[in-house]
Amino acid sequence: MAERISYKRSVAVLTAFAGESDPTRFDSLDAFRTGYCAVYAAALLRAHEGWSVMSVGTGGCQVPDPEDCDQYGQGICMCCVDHFYAVTPEGWLVDAYGQHDPEAVDWGILLPISDEVLACVLESWHWGDKDVEGIAAWAVELASS
Numbered sequence: 603m604a605e606r607i608s609y610k611r612s613v614a615v616l617t618a619f620a621g622e623s624d625p626t627r628f629d630s631l632d633a634f635r636t637g638y639c640a641v642y643a644a645a646l647l648r649a650h651e652g653w654s655v656m657s658v659g660t661g662g663c664q665v666p667d668p669e670d671c672d673q674y675g676q677g678i679c680m681c682c683v684d685h686f687y688a689v690t691p692e693g694w695l696v697d698a699y700g701q702h703d704p705e706a707v708d709w710g711i712l713l714p715i716s717d718e719v720l721a722c723v724l725e726s727w728h729w730g731d732k733d734v735e736g737i738a739a740w741a742v743e744l745a746s747s
Contacts, residue, residue, distance in 0.1 A: 607654050611721040612655075616738055625739040626739070631698040635698065656714055
């Protein structure tokens with residue numbers, strides 16, 4: 603049996619964001635498609651032990667010297683990720699809009715994302731973001747239901 607990836611650091615960052623905040627609810631789930639998809643993926647990891655994370659994007663850095671653009675670690679940078687999904691043990695991709703067949707993703711390349719990279723994305727995209735507390739609390743609520 604393959605060893606399960608632990609996402610303890612990413613879940614800890616999400617938990618710190620959510621804290622005791624009241625959830626910020628919107629009329630649609632678009633916040634989790636336009637900037638907070640990593641927050642929702644982390645909330646799904648918190649709710650479902652044994653899940654992992656994938657990003658979809660270009661699959662490679664778009665700057666002339668990729669060594670200059672390894673901002674999240676393991677060769678992953680902002681220019682090669684467009685969306686984050688949680689991944690079930692069966693391989694289905696899950697985001698705020700439901701479950702998706704990975705074979706149907708035809709708009710980019712799927713890349714496995716480690717705990718180190720996801721935690722770095724969460725911190726660099728959202729640390730100090732005035733809205734993240736309520737959105738993280740909403741993500742936790744949605745992922746747990």
